[in-house]
Amino acid sequence: xATSPATGLPRWEADPILSVEHLFMRFGxxxxxxxxxxxxxxxxxxxxxxxxxxGKTTVFNCITGFYKPSEGRLILAHGRxxxxxxxxxxxxxxxxxxxxxxxxxxxxxxxxxxxxxxxAKVARTFQNIRLFTGMTVLENLMVAQHNALMAASGYSLKxxxxxxxxxxxxxxATETAKYWLDKVGLTDRADDPAxxxxxxxxxxxEIARAMCSEPILLCLDEPAAGLNPRESLxxxxxxxxxxxxxxxxxxxxxxDMSVVMEISDHVVxxxxxxxxxxxxxxxxxxxxRVIAAxxxxxxxxxxxVEAELHIEHAATGAGA
Amino acid sequence: xxxFVQQLINGxxxxxxxxxxxxxxxxxxxxxxxxxxxxxxxxxxxxxxxxICFLLVTTVLGITSIxxxxxxxxxxxxxxxxxxxxxxxxxxxxxxRGSFRLAPMISAIGMSIFLANFVQVSQGPRNKPIPPMVTxxxxxxxxxxxxxxxxxxxxxxxxxxALLLGGFWYLVQKTSLGRAQRACEQDRKMAALLGxxxxxxISLTFVIGAALAAVAGTLYLMYYGxxxxxxxxxxxxxxxxxxxxxxxGSLPGAVLGGLLIGLIETFWSAYFSIEYKxxxxxxxxxxxxxxxxxxxxxxxxxEKV
Numbered sequence: 064x065a066t067s068p069a070t071g072l073p074r075w076e077a078d079p080i081l082s083v084e085h086l087f088m089r090f091g092x093x094x095x096x097x098x099x100x101x102x103x104x105x106x107x108x109x110x111x112x113x114x115x116x117x118g119k120t121t122v123f124n125c126i127t128g129f130y131k132p133s134e135g136r137l138i139l140a141h142g143r144x145x146x147x148x149x150x151x152x153x154x155x156x157x158x159x160x161x162x163x164x165x166x167x168x169x170x171x172x173x174x175x176x177x178x179x180x181x182x183a184k185v186a187r188t189f190q191n192i193r194l195f196t197g198m199t200v201l202e203n204l205m206v207a208q209h210n211a212l213m214a215a216s217g218y219s220l221k222x223x224x225x226x227x228x229x230x231x232x233x234x235x236a237t238e239t240a241k242y243w244l245d246k247v248g249l250t251d252r253a254d255d256p257a258x259x260x261x262x263x264x265x266x267x268x269e270i271a272r273a274m275c276s277e278p279i280l281l282c283l284d285e286p287a288a289g290l291n292p293r294e295s296l297x298x299x300x301x302x303x304x305x306x307x308x309x310x311x312x313x314x315x316x317x318x319d320m321s322v323v324m325e326i327s328d329h330v331v332x333x334x335x336x337x338x339x340x341x342x343x344x345x346x347x348x349x350x351x352r353v354i355a356a357x358x359x360x361x362x363x364x365x366x367x368v369e370a371e372l373h374i375e376h377a378a379t380g381a382g383a
Numbered sequence: 384x385x386x387f388v389q390q391l392i393n394g395x396x397x398x399x400x401x402x403x404x405x406x407x408x409x410x411x412x413x414x415x416x417x418x419x420x421x422x423x424x425x426x427x428x429x430x431x432x433x434x435i436c437f438l439l440v441t442t443v444l445g446i447t448s449i450x451x452x453x454x455x456x457x458x459x460x461x462x463x464x465x466x467x468x469x470x471x472x473x474x475x476x477x478x479x480r481g482s483f484r485l486a487p488m489i490s491a492i493g494m495s496i497f498l499a500n501f502v503q504v505s506q507g508p509r510n511k512p513i514p515p516m517v518t519x520x521x522x523x524x525x526x527x528x529x530x531x532x533x534x535x536x537x538x539x540x541x542x543x544x545a546l547l548l549g550g551f552w553y554l555v556q557k558t559s560l561g562r563a564q565r566a567c568e569q570d571r572k573m574a575a576l577l578g579x580x581x582x583x584x585i586s587l588t589f590v591i592g593a594a595l596a597a598v599a600g601t602l603y604l605m606y607y608g609x610x611x612x613x614x615x616x617x618x619x620x621x622x623x624x625x626x627x628x629x630x631x632g633s634l635p636g637a638v639l640g641g642l643l644i645g646l647i648e649t650f651w652s653a654y655f656s657i658e659y660k661x662x663x664x665x666x667x668x669x670x671x672x673x674x675x676x677x678x679x680x681x682x683x684x685x686e687k688v
Contacts, residue, residue, distance in 0.1 A: 127576060181578030193573045195566050205559070206566045210578045212559035236559075276577055 073343075075104035075329050078144045080280055080312045081126070086135035088121050088336075095121040097336040099135075103280070103329070105144075108306060108313045110323045110344075113333035114356055119316045120190065122333070123282055126314075127187045128176035135172065139183050141279060142166035181210045186278035188269045190285045190316075196258030200249055200268060203257050204240035207275035212236050243271040247301065263294040267301065274305065281305065283315040287322045295319065299326050324348065332356065385524055389531045390653045391646070396537045396606065398645020399544035403599035404622035405629065405637035406551070407592030413568045413632040414588050415480070417487045421471060421494035423619010425593055428498055429464040429600030430610040431506060436460060437513055437604070449516055453539070453605070460597040468593030469586055477582065495615070503612040510609040517605065540602045547598055548638060551591070555634060564588060568632070617661065621648070624668040630681020639679060 079102035088096040096118045103109045111119050124130040126137055138150055145168045153161040153168050160169040160182065169183040179185050186207075195203050205212070212232050244250045247267035252260060257268060266286060273281055286302075287295045303326060305311050317323050323330060323344065330347040332340040334356040340347050347353055404426050411419045436459045440452045475494050479486040517536040524531035555561035566574040567584045575581050603618070604610050625644040629636025644664055651663040671678060 129572070129576070176572070176575040177578055177580045180576050181580075187576060189573075193570055195569045195573070197569055198562070198565060202562060202565075206562050206574070206579070207577045209559050209563050209566075213563075272577070 073104065073329070074107055075102040075109070078105045079103060079138075080105040080140055081314070082136075082138040082140075083122070083126075084136040084138065086122065086125060086137070087133045088118070088125055088130060089133045095336050096125070096132075099333070099336065099338055101331045101338055101341055103312060103314050105140075105312055106306065106310055107328040108302060108315070108326050109329045109331065110327040111314060111316050111331050111333065112318070112320075112323055113339075117333040117356075118336040119333055120284060121336075123187060123284055123314075123316065126171055126179075126282060127185055128171065128174055128179035132172050137171035139169040139171055139185065139280065140166065141169070141184070180276055180278075184277065184279045185282060186273035186276050186280075187282035188266075188273055188284055188286060190288060192262075192265045192269060194257040194265055194269060194272070196256065198257060199254050200244070200257050200260065201237075201240055201253040203268060203272050204243060204275045205236055207272045208236045208239060211277075239275055243274055246274075246304070247271045263290055266290065266294075266298075270301065270305075274309070274311070278311060281311050281313045283313065283317075285316050285318060287317060287319045295322060298322070302326055385526055385529050385531050386653055388524065390649045392531075392533055392537060394646035394649035395642060396540050396645070397649060398625075398642035399540050400599045400603050400606070400641075401618070401622045401625045401644050402638040402641025403544060403547070403595045403602075404618065405625040405641045406634060407596045408623050408626040409629070409631055409634060409637040410564075410588050410592050412626070414564065414585055415476075415487070416484070417476070417491065418623065419592075420488065420491040420619075421475075421498060422592065422596060423617075423622065424495045424498035424502075424615035425464060425468050425471070426596040426600050426603075426619060426622075427610070427612065427615030428467060428502060429460050429593070429597035430604045430614060431502055431511070432463045432597070433457075433460040433601040433604050434511055434513055434610045437516075441514075453516065453601075457543075457598060457601050460601045461594040464597035464600070465590040465593045468589045468596075472586055472589040477585075495619075499612055499615055506612060508612060510611045512609045513604065515608055536605055540606060543598065543602065547595065551595065552634070554591075560584075560587065620668075621661075621664050624664060624671075628667055628671050628678055630678025633678065633680045636678055636680035 081103040082100075083102070084100050086096050086099040087094065099118075099122065111122065113119055121130065125132045125135075136154065138145070141162070143166045145166065149161065149166075149168055153170060158170075159173045159178065160167060162168075171179055171183060171185070174183060195206060198206070241250070241253075244253055247264075247270065249260070249264060249268060249271070252264070257265065260268060266289075270281075270283065270286065273283075283302075287298055290298060299322060302313055302315075306313060315327075327344055330340075330342065330344050331338060332347055332350070332353050339352045339356055340350040342350075404422065407422045407425070408419060411417060411422070433456050436456045437452065440446050440455050446452050446455070471494055475490045476487045479490055517534070517539065520532040520534045522530050522532055555564060563574065563579045563584050564587070566577070566579060567581050571581050574584070603614075621644055622641065625640035626637045627640070628643060629638070629640030644667065647667060648660050648664050652660045655663070
């Protein structure tokens with residue numbers, strides 16, 4: 064399913080939309096991400112999983128310009144996979160991006176956060192909801208279309224004087240917002256303050272807001288956290304629809320394994336900031352390193368440690 | 384009764400000017416959480432820009448139509464004051480963003496002293512007068528020699544203020560620029576992740592605040608007929624009081640607070656003691672901060688847990 068028909072390679076190798084290369088993120092002496100490389104296939108739903116503190120959110124923060132990576136290259140490809148020459152070229156000339164007619168190469172580590180979203184078209188959501196709670200649901204979706212609106216409206220000057228270009232742009236933006244409201248089932252709440260929505264609806268609104276910025280890569284940080292099973296199912300449907308109807312590639316961090324196994328084409332597993340497994344959901348699920356990471360250590364090691372600690376166990380009476 | 388009506392008119396005029404300045408305080412506080420102590424002095428500088436421009440327009444260009452002159456002066460003062468405030472933000476506040484909370488505030492106090500002293504040195508410490516601009520008055524009531532008058536310049540001040548506030552409200556509520564501004568107020572990082580250039584938006588906030596202060600400065604000059612280097616401080620702090628009274632961060636609150644402070648000040652002067660009018664205005668600041676820190680229209684700060 065996730066393989067390219069032409070080469071037989073998995074899609075993330077044949078046509079990566081995002082290539083993370085030798086990413087390091089250090090906070091003083093702490094190495095949160097340690098030489099991480101992986102690829103995200105165009106049109107794939109890719110899951111980034113790993114135990115708590117594995118560095119998943121840090122990777123997201125690097126991709127979206129929230130952090131500047133200590134080292135490494137983050138290549139985002141618009142249109143098609145860039146050739147190694149193109150990547151070398153943009154890296155050498157020291158520009159943020161090299162954009163041609165049918166393709167573009169963006170080096171995300173060189174871009175400030177607002178350009179990652181506005182130009183490279185990467186959108187994200189957070190683990191904790193970060194809606195503009197004081198604004199209405201509709202306004203939240205309009206804010207996400209700020210760049211498109213500003214360009215079309217002559218930096219709002221036309222708006223002040225009510226010129227036709229502004230009205231048209233305003234209308235188009237409202238249409239897009241309405242489309243996404245309908246998609247996430249919040250049309251009847253459009254004029255309510257976003258902070259008044261129930262939790263599950265706020266999560267859906269965040270995804271809708273991210274989509275309103277018309278991303279080619281959507282990064283979701285634990286989108287299913289705190290959702291009940293029915294909402295979780297609706298989320299799966301929504302994500303599949305986004306991929307199918309808009310061709311948006313999705314990168315998600317998720318702890319809910321049923322969601323991961325259900326919808327992802329490709330799974331990357333992190334532990335202590337390094338990649339321990341990478342492949343299809345089935346391959347990853349059976350990988351002993353992954354099992355070891357999730358259970359702490361593998362079973363042989365558990366037995367060894369237990370043998371060593373036998374005396375203490377007996378003395379304290381504490382179970383393993 | 385006559386005195387009451389007269390003071391009401393005077394208070395609303397003064398309050399309009401305070402309201403225009405207060406918006407600059409409240410917007411900047413809303414977006415970067417800083418009290419811009421230099422704002423009063425920016426207002427003072429704008430009055431000088433207006434003064435210089437007015438003299439140039441009337442003497443060098445020889446324009447006699449007072450309304451045309453006023454329009455030119457307004458536009459020029461708004462432009463140069465905006466430029467000044469943009470530059471101040473760029474050199475004195477932006478480099479300190481991300482520093483500790485008090486740093487930009489201290490820098491603002493420095494800017495305030497700098498501006499006041501610069502004007503004192505370059506323009507001299509005395510009052511700079513202009514010839515009276517609009518002197519016509521309308522007599523509303525006349526009883527036993529006491530005339531209640533509404534001066535044309537008071538009408539001009541109130542009308543310009545109302546028009547500008549309408550346009551400004553529209554800008555903030557209905558345009559993409561205003562939405563971006565409100566988004567930055569709530570969550571700057573998230574706004575950036577939606578493609579909004581936060582630095583630009585903050586610069587624009589300073590520009591808009593300065594433009595409104597420049598209108599206030601021009602109107603102030605027209606109303607009183609003089610400009611002085613020390614005129615930044617007291618009106619500035621009163622406008623700040625207005626912003627606090629209305630609820631700092633709230634735009635309608637700034638206007639309401641401005642009008643209230645204007646009214647309190649004039650009524651106090653009329654019925655109690657003119658010497659203590661500033662005491663009355665600043666007591667409001669203390670009382671508001673103690674008993675109603677969120678102000679009249681401000682939202683109470685809810686601590687996130």
